[in-house]
Amino acid sequence: MADSSEESTVVENTASGDDTAQPGGSDSGNDSGNNSDTGSNAGIVTTVPTGRLQVSGTKLTDESGNIIQLRGVSTHGISWFPDYVNYDAFATLRDDWGANVVRIAMYPEEYNGYLSGGDKAALKQIIDNGVNYATELGMYVIIDWHVLNYAPSRHTQEACDFFAEMASKYSGHDNVIYEICNEPVGADWNSDIKPYAETVIGTIRQFDDHALILVGTNTWSQDVDSVVGNTLDDGNVMYVAHFYAGTHKENIRNKISTALNAGVPVFISECSICDASGNGGIDYASANEWLDFMNSNQLSFIAWSLSNKAETSALISSGCSAKSGWSDGDLSETGRWFKSAISGR
Numbered sequence: 001m002a003d004s005s006e007e008s009t010v011v012e013n014t015a016s017g018d019d020t021a022q023p024g025g026s027d028s029g030n031d032s033g034n035n036s037d038t039g040s041n042a043g044i045v046t047t048v049p050t051g052r053l054q055v056s057g058t059k060l061t062d063e064s065g066n067i068i069q070l071r072g073v074s075t076h077g078i079s080w081f082p083d084y085v086n087y088d089a090f091a092t093l094r095d096d097w098g099a100n101v102v103r104i105a106m107y108p109e110e111y112n113g114y115l116s117g118g119d120k121a122a123l124k125q126i127i128d129n130g131v132n133y134a135t136e137l138g139m140y141v142i143i144d145w146h147v148l149n150y151a152p153s154r155h156t157q158e159a160c161d162f163f164a165e166m167a168s169k170y171s172g173h174d175n176v177i178y179e180i181c182n183e184p185v186g187a188d189w190n191s192d193i194k195p196y197a198e199t200v201i202g203t204i205r206q207f208d209d210h211a212l213i214l215v216g217t218n219t220w221s222q223d224v225d226s227v228v229g230n231t232l233d234d235g236n237v238m239y240v241a242h243f244y245a246g247t248h249k250e251n252i253r254n255k256i257s258t259a260l261n262a263g264v265p266v267f268i269s270e271c272s273i274c275d276a277s278g279n280g281g282i283d284y285a286s287a288n289e290w291l292d293f294m295n296s297n298q299l300s301f302i303a304w305s306l307s308n309k310a311e312t313s314a315l316i317s318s319g320c321s322a323k324s325g326w327s328d329g330d331l332s333e334t335g336r337w338f339k340s341a342i343s344g345r
Contacts, residue, residue: 049100049140052174053212055236058265060212060300063174070140070300071342072101073315074270076307077146078126079112084306085126087133088324093306094137096326098343103142103179103269103302104130106162108155110148115158127166135175142269142302143170144179147216151187152180153196160203167207178204179214179269182221183242189218189226201234214267216240220276222248224266225258238267244313245286246275253293260297268294268301273334274312278304282312282333291341303338 049070051063059067073093075084085104093099104127107113114123127143134141143166145152145159152159163178170176180200187193197215204213213236217224221242231239241256256266273287274280294301308316315335316326328336 052210053140053177053236054210055212055238055265058260058263059298060238060265060267067298068300069295069298070101070267070302072099072103072139073097073303073306073338073342074103074142074144075105075130076305076309076314077105077107077110077113078123079107079110079114079118081305081307081309082126083323085130085133086323087136089306090130090133090137090139092324092326094139096343097339098345099139101140101142101177101300101302102130102134102306103144105144105146105182105305107146107148108158109150114162115155124165128169131170131173131176135173138175140175140177142177142179142214144182144269146183147181148183149185151192151196152184152216153187153192156196156199159196159200163200164203164207167204167211171208171211177212177214179216179240180204181216182240182270184216184218185220187218189223190230193218194227194230194232197232197237201232201237205234210236213237214240214269216269221270222252223255224264225255225262227264228259228262231264238265240269241266242268242270243290244271244276244278245273245290246280246283248276249286249289253290256293256297256299266299268299270304271301272304272313273337278313279311282337284337287337303334303342 049062049068054061062068075081078085090102106123108115110116112118114120131141180197184193201213215237217239218226221240224239224241227239243252259266273282303315304313307314308318308320310318313334314332315338317330317332320330322330331339
């Protein structure tokens, strides 16, 4: 749990309006809803982070030593939804949602991925645009090597080549974060993921000694407790946990708590409030429990995904073609919930 002696700025819960779309509110229209106000937004850390990020114990701090909680959204794969990486979209997320970070998802595999037929130059240009927009807007940006459903060591050399290029280009940016393996599957921490991470982190550190690096963990980044007792020898690394509230509940929170209690810093770099497929119904009760847990532990979190894909986890309504400036009516139910969760309103 958060140490009350640690300095942070907090706000009161100001959530209002339609409770079915508000974190912590009642949900009379969904059997999975929470029928009481949990006050999930109370006590969100609202310190505006400045400069380079540093891990301190299990907390994330800015260059002034303030404990901060990054809250933002992830793109879907930029091979498929590139148009959401634009200045006005990021400005909308910052100004209307209160987001302070955007995650840019680069799929190595899958259709038109970075290593599977995609236009590498065009994909890297999208990342460069995103880094520039985030920098201009005073936001943090995560460059995500979106490993999915396989062991990251399948592409160790390719990952090193990619991150060498990214780190050499952005080493002067205090706001760039590197996520080196999104959701490993079929990979053991000790024998596969950790050796891969040591190699890729070693490459990044040749160009950038200080950047925050996020490392995915076993089983779609559900088993963050697997690193306890065998963490990486790097002082600015956080270990990734993901959840989808309709599927993942107390069992995953217990794993995160085990890691935190052992001094392992955890970062929620992807989450949603439906089931693990990215689809299905919204479980508001579970979502509110997760929001309480993240806020009470000052865990940074990133919502999946900034797209209008016809699935529950998409933040934009499938009928909305706008790429920025979204009204609440342009958002999906998931989008409205996360807008409130991120903003604390």
